[in-house]
Structures are given as structure tokens and as C-alpha cells.
Amino acid sequence: MSTTLVPDILSVEELTMRFGGLLAVDRVSFEVPRGTITALIGPNGAGKTTVFNCITGFYRPTGGAVRLTTHEGREVILNTLKDHNIARAGVARTFQNIRLFAGMTALENLLIAQHGPLHRATGFGIGALLGISGYKAAEAAAIERAAEWLRAIGLIARADDPAGSLPYGDQRRLEIARAMCTGPSLLCLDEPAAGLNPRESDDLARLLLSIRDGTATSAAPTSILLIEHDMGIVMRISDHVVVLDHGKKIAEGPPAAIRQDPHVIAAYLGEAEQE
Numbered sequence: 004m005s006t007t008l009v010p011d012i013l014s015v016e017e018l019t020m021r022f023g024g025l026l027a028v029d030r031v032s033f034e035v036p037r038g039t040i041t042a043l044i045g046p047n048g049a050g051k052t053t054v055f056n057c058i059t060g061f062y063r064p065t066g067g068a069v070r071l072t073t074h075e076g077r078e079v080i081l082n083t084l085k086d087h088n089i090a091r092a093g094v095a096r097t098f099q100n101i102r103l104f105a106g107m108t109a110l111e112n113l114l115i116a117q118h119g120p121l122h123r124a125t126g127f128g129i130g131a132l133l134g135i136s137g138y139k140a141a142e143a144a145a146i147e148r149a150a151e152w153l154r155a156i157g158l159i160a161r162a163d164d165p166a167g168s169l170p171y172g173d174q175r176r177l178e179i180a181r182a183m184c185t186g187p188s189l190l191c192l193d194e195p196a197a198g199l200n201p202r203e204s205d206d207l208a209r210l211l212l213s214i215r216d217g218t219a220t221s222a223a224p225t226s227i228l229l230i231e232h233d234m235g236i237v238m239r240i241s242d243h244v245v246v247l248d249h250g251k252k253i254a255e256g257p258p259a260a261i262r263q264d265p266h267v268i269a270a271y272l273g274e275a276e277q278e
């Protein structure tokens with residue numbers, strides 16, 4: 004879809020997911036252009052979360068393909084991998100419901116996210132237990148990365164507070180920081196603005212733009228795929244919008260065009276206006 008020579012970060016090709024007799028996703032194709040925030044929108048039951056679950060390995064699609072081209076230019080066919088290998092390939096996600104470790108501190112939540120990379124960095128060896136320097140260096144880097152993200156989301160002063168004691172909007176941003184601590188090529192967010200007040204939504208919008216642009220921390224600019232019902236946020240921060248209805252793609256384009264698309268107005272925005 005992109006007109007540049009840079010490969011899209013994600014390419015979804017003829018993706019199909021059937022649950023028994025229900026065709027939840029019907030030959031859906033779209034791309035997430037590199038360096039963008041791409042939103043996946045549509046009415047309830049349109050198939051958005053199912054598409055997400057196919058991309059992130061929670062479901063094995065009935066048909067079609069999902070290709071990721073990582074930061075380093077490596078192409079990975081995601082639909083053949085298990086979910087932990089998809090995470091390792093560079094796809095991080097958050098869920099509709101908050102899934103932090105509520106009793107652990109904000110900092111601990113961000114360190115746990117880096118457990119796999121930390122151990123890989125040291126060859127899963129006994130060095131970790133013996134405190135050998137390679138492990139110590141990797142551990143220090145993990146703590147520095149966590150601190151950077153805590154600063155980026157304005158929670159460094161609450162690093163040692165249990166995650167469950169934080170206000171809801173802070174927990175939402177902490178989940179995003181946790182996903183970013185894995186150093187993904189693609190960040191997938193399922194309704195990150197759900198339940199946020201207007202100020203929290205503004206904070207979220209700023210955070211997502213800074214993640215896309217690589218200005219949040221020293222991490223590279225990161226492409227984002229976003230499911231979101233809050234049209235205010237979608238229209239404000241998305242570069243590209245894909246619209247599903249009844250399992251099919253009905254429109255795709257920049258937010259300004261999507262806002263005026265008659266199919267979208269009929270299927271989704273029109274419905275919202277009637278509420």
C-alpha cells in the first residue's frame with residue numbers, strides 16, 4: 004500500500020477466521036505502513052479483536068497470511084508462529100482489560116517484561132545466579148530502560164508503588180510502557196482509551212505520538228496498530244484507518260477521508276451519531 008520503497012511493517016493478506024459456522028473475519032487485507040499509527044475501527048462484533056488475536060498469535064487463522072518486517076528488515080511470517088515467538092519476533096500487545104501484576108511495583112512490572120531478553124542476553128547461564136558481569140550489565144540496562152519508560156509516562160516518582168494502587172489512566176500507560184520495554188517493532192493496542200477521562204485521553208494521545216516518533220525515550224520510532232472506539236482519538240492521532248464491518252474490510256485511508264466515507268458513516272459513525 005505504501006508508495007515508498009520502505010516495506011510496510013505489517014502486511015495482512017486475505018486473513019480469514021472462522022468459528023464453527025461463524026465467519027468472524029472474511030478475507031481481510033491491509034497494511035500497517037512503517038512509522039504510522041494505523042487504527043482498526045468498526046462497530047461491535049466487526050472482527051477487530053479477532054484480527055488482533057490472529058496477528059499476535061492468540062488464534063491460528065483459518066486462512067491468509069500475516070507478515071512482519073522488523074526494524075532490522077527481517078521478514079517473519081507470523082501466522083506460522085506460536086504467540087511467544089511472535090512476541091520475540093517483535094510484536095507487543097496490550098489487552099482490552101488491564102493485565103498488570105497488581106501487587107508488584109510499577110518498576111517490577113517493567114522489569115518482568117524484560118525477563119526473556121535479559122536471560123537471552125546472557126545465554127540463560129548460571130552467570131545470572133553468580134552475578135557475573137555480563138548479566139549485571141544486562142540487568143543494569145533493563146533497569147535503565149524501565150526507568151526511561153517510567154519517566155516517559157510520568158510515573159518515575161511512583162516506581163515503587165504497587166501497580167494496582169495507581170489511578171486507572173496511569174495503569175493504562177504503564178501497560179503500554181511494559182509492552183514497549185520488550186523493544187517491539189510493532190505495538191498493538193486493544194482499546195487503550197477505554198474508560199479514560201479527557202485529560203487521561205490527552206496524555207495517552209501524546210504518549211502514542213511520541214512512541215511513533217521515537218521521542219518518548221531512546222527507543223527507535225515504533226509503528227502502532229490500534230483498535231479504538233474513541234473516534235476523537237482515532238481521528239486526532241491516526242495516520243491510516245482501516246474499517247471493518249461484519250468481518251469484512253469496508254474502507255481504508257487517511258482519517259479525513261474515512262470520516263466522509265458513506266460506507267463508514269452508514270456502518271459505524273452513523274450508528275454512533277444516533278446514540
Ligand SMILES: Nc1ncnc2c1ncn2[C@@H]1O[C@H](COP(=O)(O)OP(=O)(O)OP(=O)(O)O)[C@@H](O)[C@H]1O
Binds near residue numbers: 045046054
Ligand atoms: N473465540 C470465539 N469463539 C466464537 N466466536 C467468537 C470468538 N471470538 C469472537 N467471536 C465472534 O466473532 C465476531 C467478531 O468478534 P470480535 O470480538 O473480533 O469483534 P470486535 O470488532 O472486536 O468487537 P468489539 O468492538 O465489541 O470488541 C463476533 O460475532 C464474536 O461473537
